[in-house]
Amino acid sequence: MRNLLLFLLILIGVYYLRRLLTGDRSEGAAPGQAPPDVAPPREAELVLxxxxxxxxxxxxxxxxxxxxxxxxxxxxxxxxxxx
Ligand SMILES: [Zn+2]
Structure with a gap:
């Protein structure tokens, strides 16, 4: 019974650790979605x-x-x- 509780605690710990790590990883890769150095598309100007x-x-x-x-x-x- 005690081993089962320990196993569950480890599972919960691993779950939260993975969530934390994947959360950090997705934030690290996410800047590609809206990079600050990419300017919004400018309006085409009429050239005469x-x-x-x-x-x-x-x-x-x-x-x-x-x-x-x-x-x-x-x-x-x-x-x-x-x-
Ligand atoms: Zn001219």
Whole structure:
């Protein structure tokens, strides 16, 4: 009877020890789920050609005037090239 109790205690101890160890192990492997160094996917930005030189520039970095897109205020001043 005493051996049975000891056996049960050992079983319970092993169970909690394994739970503790697997818990630590899963936490060690879990960072792959949400690694802090991986940035969230950025929104694709529209890239437009300059009406003066044809350079492809992100829409947020260029200048838009009279329905035309320019890479810089300088090219906006020069105006569109005629094709
Ligand atoms: Zn330009």
């Amino acid at each position: 050609p300059c009406a003066q030189c044809g350079l492809l520039v992100p829409a947020s970095e260029g200048v838009e005037a009279q329905g035309l897109f320019f890479c810089s205020p300088e090219h906006q001043r020069l105006g569109p090239t005629r094709q």
